[in-house]
Amino acid sequence: MNVFEYNRAVEIVKAKAEQGKISDEALVDTLESIEVQRNEKLDNVASWIEENQMDADYYSKKAKEYEAEAKKYKNKNKYLMEFLTAAIDDSGQKEIRTENHILRPRNYKDAVVVEDTRKLPIDYIMTSEVVKPNKKLLYEDLKKGKSITGAHLKANRKTVIK
CATH class of the missing domain: 1.10.287 (Helix Hairpins)
Structure with a gap:
């Protein structure tokens, strides 16, 4: 029952x-x-x-x-990738072959770095409940060579590991 x-x-x-x-x-x-x-x-x-x-x-x-563990490994890989790419760039070669890998640095879309949202011109601020920078517009104008106080482009190079 x-x-x-x-x-x-x-x-x-x-x-x-x-x-x-x-x-x-x-x-x-x-x-x-x-x-x-x-x-x-x-x-x-x-x-x-x-x-x-x-x-x-x-x-x-x-x-x-x-x-949290996954985040630790991702952060570690970020720094290791920067080291690997810098080492290959420093060698002057476009590609390095090791016993186990083919390492080729390549350029990715530059990253927009906003140092201080308060210093950005109002045209680059998206308003909603949270004030945040309009990184798409910032990227487009910075890529065109415009100088914007409070933001700059940062090269985004990584190495492809095969």
């Missing part, structure tokens, strides 16, 4: 008691029997929900820990 059937059984017993079709002693015994079974089921479901919540909390915490 599921919880909904228990609830329905309680309603039937109550209706019979109101109609006088069941004795007071039988009513108490029947209701106590049904209530205990229903409460046990509800208690078990509540315990199951608590266990699931503990598991969800555990996995959420682990996900945050894994995300």
